[in-house]
Amino acid sequence: MQITRKGEIICLDGFDVRIDKKVVLQLLDCKEDNPIYEEVEEEYEELQEIVYGKIDPHALIKFDEVPKEIAKQINLREKQAAYVLTTVGREVSAYSTLMFQQGDYLKGMLIDAMADSFLFQMEDALQDVLREECANRKAGIKKRLEAPHDIPMEMQQVMHRQIRAEEMLGIGITSGYMFDPVKTSCLILVLTDDEKEFRMQHDCRKCSALHCKLRKVAPVMIEVIENGKSYRIPCAEKQSILDALIAHDVYFSAVCGGKGICGKCKIQLLEGSLDVTPSDEKKFTKEELEKGYRLSCRAFPKEDCKIALDRNDESDFEIVSDYSGKQSDSGASNDTAFGIAIDIGTTTIALNLIGKQSKEVVYSFSTINKQRSFGADVISRIQASNDGKKKELQASIRQDLLTGIREIIKETGISPKQVEQVVIGCNTTMGHLLMGYSCETLGVVPFTPVNIKMIKEPFEKIMGSGLLDCELAVLPGISTYVGGDIVSGMYFCDFFKSEDICLLVDLGTNGEMALGNKDKILVSSTAAGPAFEGGNITWGMGSVKGAVCGVRLDKEKAEVETIGNEPPIGLCGTGVIEIAAELVREEFVDETGLLDEDYFDDGFPIAKTPDGKNIVFTQKDVREIQLAKAAVRGGVETLLLRYGVTYDQVKTVYLAGGFGFHIDTKKAFQIGMLPREFANKIQTVGNSSLGGAIRYFISEDGDREMERMVDLSKEINLSSDKEFNDFYMEHMFFE
């Protein structure tokens, strides 16, 4: 390449560059499966030498001030710029015009694309010159501006004037601000004092030309700082930081499934930039936004950035893997064969190793269901699966289970060959996600499951891993919303052989219930929502250390108890019930659920976090709990009515689930979630789904007993039940 200087303008000629065939085909959107692909290739080969013969490449570079018009137009603070003009001359443009005039559109388009490709290559070839010129001026390149994507078309006239294109190369400009010859390009490179920066290339990530055929977006890199450690993950175009974190196995509890509602996916931007979205504005104060707080599910980075993770540590989530069965005290076992019983909950997963001979639990393992990254409740998981994340969800649950099984094997020293069966109790959605079934029909009327029958398959087939060589059984369900976990729970509570009528209420992420005995069982599920697990509550959180789980009010003064006696950081489900009950008792909330006007705007203060923030219970939180408790109570009342029994005729009320295990039943009566008539009948059973899976493994006649229970069960669909609606409205009030 020859470089000459004419005053302040650097002129470049004699470019030794070649047309890039790949780019030409890309510009024509001509892929190998295109029916005319071969024809285009042939034409390209034929045209090559002719086009080279007609290309007359020249370039101009000028270092000068950023013109005021442009600085003003796009709010630019930098003052200096380099103007770069490249052209392939008049002849090649005239040649393509001729082809179009003759009706040979393919040739015309090919010539245009070849000229464009040559222009791109010229630009690349200029990089070394520009680096050197910038270095001489102790400057770097901050950004590239090109019409019409970065600056308006009329700015081409300003650039044309500035670089003296007419005088230097005879290049004109039309009234539509197009260069003449048309195969000419001009850009402005904005200079910076930072010599290390050299952003001359096209930055497709920031470019508005979404349909540009050459669009190629390399993933940005995100440096993540957490607990003093740092690691880097790539984030692709249109991928949120939350999705990038999940894709790299960084577990994040995304309660709302990335809808920008729950606020649990908080990150702090330390370097780089992230737009403030309307969801951010709703979740963070002005100061927090200034400090860089953003919702990772709404954050789509356009450049490399550095973030700090601010996630609730759920590694110590209190997981109820207890059930009122036999547990080996010593953990030692003389058993020679074992089973593994598993409860896959929407929030947590519990695994127990059971001795076949001793019928005792030898080892327990529990973990958070990492699918929480896709949303806290079943609806968000169904949605995520339907949005194309079915495989990721299946991989996530398989991974959690395999981790647990490996830990059991490692800690107990048993051989994988000694495991004779794995039994899983889970709700219908969890079962579908494990099996890799489509969830399309689970979320829409009439909510038809793909399969809820008992599944018995080789472990490897379901788990995609040969870790164990045994049978895996997934316990049967009754419907989409009354799944295998409830059947397992009923089995654990002896519904199949009980003469007396019992009620089982499972207060997990969904509120399922069953009423009956060995002759008749009615089941249903209520859309209680996640409030009992801290979901949708302003300061709600899972049962982790520091979550408020007990509240006592003395007028407006609150005394709190937290999990692990750690400083308070939020409210778990039990804490939510406690504070609601206490607010009612102290009459800060009236019977309609209205919070005292003193606290109406900012919420009732319960405790302060270690960094001085007020943990409050708001009017919206009271409404959430009203809806949840009314749903449970309405469900119980409807089942009793449909069954034709009174409170007195119910012998035992089993409360299952993590929440049910910890609840102070007095408080549940106080807010009217359960009728006071049940006061002496409550029996908390913990993880009854796990208990049922264990029982199934050790029972001689599990298949028959379970089948009988499923056959006996009839589902009451509460959403279309008139009485349920009446009960629901009635129990929305506090007593």
Ligand code: SF4
């Ligand atoms: S999308 Fe990329 S290649 Fe296309 S014009 Fe924009 S920056 Fe250039």
Ligand code: FES
């Ligand atoms: S707000 Fe981001 S996951 Fe809920």
